[in-house]
Amino acid sequence: MPSAYWDESLAERYRRFHYDFPEKPLAGRAVIVAGGTGGLGSALVALLVREGARVIVGYRSNRERAEKLQQVIEAQFGAKLHLVAGDILDPAVRKAYLDAVKADGAPLAGAAIFPGDPARVPFESLSRETITASLESNYAGPVLLARDLGAAMEGWGKASGAGGNLVLLATMQAVAPFASSLAYAGPKAALVHAARVLALQWNKVSVNVVAPGATVAGMAESSVSAGKYDRHISSGAISRFGRPEDIARAVRFFLEPGQYATGQVLVVDGGLTIRRDRG
Ligand SMILES: NC(=O)c1ccc[n+]([C@@H]2O[C@H](COP(=O)([O-])OP(=O)(O)OC[C@H]3O[C@@H](n4cnc5c(N)ncnc54)[C@H](OP(=O)(O)O)[C@@H]3O)[C@@H](O)[C@H]2O)c1
Numbered sequence: 586m587p588s589a590y591w592d593e594s595l596a597e598r599y600r601r602f603h604y605d606f607p608e609k610p611l612a613g614r615a616v617i618v619a620g621g622t623g624g625l626g627s628a629l630v631a632l633l634v635r636e637g638a639r640v641i642v643g644y645r646s647n648r649e650r651a652e653k654l655q656q657v658i659e660a661q662f663g664a665k666l667h668l669v670a671g672d673i674l675d676p677a678v679r680k681a682y683l684d685a686v687k688a689d690g691a692p693l694a695g696a697a698i699f700p701g702d703p704a705r706v707p708f709e710s711l712s713r714e715t716i717t718a719s720l721e722s723n724y725a726g727p728v729l730l731a732r733d734l735g736a737a738m739e740g741w742g743k744a745s746g747a748g749g750n751l752v753l754l755a756t757m758q759a760v761a762p763f764a765s766s767l768a769y770a771g772p773k774a775a776l777v778h779a780a781r782v783l784a785l786q787w788n789k790v791s792v793n794v795v796a797p798g799a800t801v802a803g804m805a806e807s808s809v810s811a812g813k814y815d816r817h818i819s820s821g822a823i824s825r826f827g828r829p830e831d832i833a834r835a836v837r838f839f840l841e842p843g844q845y846a847t848g849q850v851l852v853v854d855g856g857l858t859i860r861r862d863r864g
Contacts, residue, residue: 610842612637615691617682619643619673619730620699622651624803625754628829629697629836630654634664638694641685643669643678645700673700673726679733693741695750695840696734698727703804704768715768723772727753728779731792739787748789752839753780754832755796760850761858777850784848791847793839798854800827820863823855831855 598604616633620626621642633640644651648670655666667685671678686693704719731751738749758766759773777794784792799805799814808814809826817823835853839846852858 607842609636611694611840613639613691614694614842615639615641615686615689616694616840617641617643617686617696617734618699619669619682619696619727620701620754621697622647622654623699624806625797625800625829625832626697626699627654628802628833629699630666631658631661632830632833632837633840634658634662634666639667639689639691640664641667641669641682641689643671643673643682643700645672646670673698673730674721676729679730682730682734683737692745692747693734693738693749694842695738695752696731697752697754697836697840698730699754700726700730701754701756701773701804702769704772706768708765708767711768716771719768720772720775723769724775724779727776728783731780731783735783735787735790735792738790742789747842748791750791750840750842750844751780751783751793752836753777753792753794754836755794755850757796757798757852757854757858760796760852761861780850781848791839791844793844793846793848794850795832795835795839796850796852796854797832798823798827798852798857800829800832802829814857817857817861817863820860822860822863823857825855827853827855 616638618626618630621630622644630640630642651668658666669681669685702722706715735751742748753776755773755777758770759777780792780794799809801809831853835851
């Protein structure tokens, strides 16, 4: 009994070693980068704009930095970024992302959700308030935005057949325990699990996670530059610190139209979590 889903013309193409690797599949499509003005998100914005995507960039309150990024991108690539300001915990802000997509008019290919907070709370100072604050910024906000954008993409996907891709940002500390990271790592681990649950939710929307290691830009800049991770280079666990381009490329992979992976976590840490017992 032949498969009801078999595509003989496709099989015949592969027997002749003919493959389809689109050059710039995100060109002309809209992509949302929430937290796209930060140390890591801004590298993705540059990568997507270079490819010809129409990028909607979200930030919470640092308008000066958002406008600076807008200027630099316009000067470098001649492209105008659409900016969305405000806290993603606010339903009106989450709606503003979708309104920006509609106003742009290009089909939405996906979204990367970068907002988070390092939640550096000393063990002794952990309290209901500090843990709740981290849960709000590292879990509730990103999950609610993913829920709203995923639901919209699934709906549009049913109409057009296209679908879309969501990428959430966790941390290596969500997949491997590091001392003194209780307030930060717990909610990020929950975010990883939420991504898997969301991946079950829809048929046309993929949901994946990128988990960065010690990266030189953004919220880890101060701890990395202060030498917190030097011993991992000295021991040979990692050859260098992470760079925003490392993370941008990984997120870009999951945004690829027709993405076949879902519910997965890609740890981009130079090998730190698996080799950290070296030093
Ligand atoms: N940098 C690293 O080495 C590293 C390592 C592991 C994991 N990560 C994770 O990667 C993600 C990005 O980190 P990053 O270093 O790029 O952070 P960042 O430089 O601090 O940037 C954070 C971005 O998110 C926005 N944002 C924060 N909270 C928001 C909220 N509630 N609503 C809307 N926007 C909000 C910020 O806007 P404003 O500036 O206007 O507030 C900014 O655009 C985070 O989830 C982080 O946990 C980073």
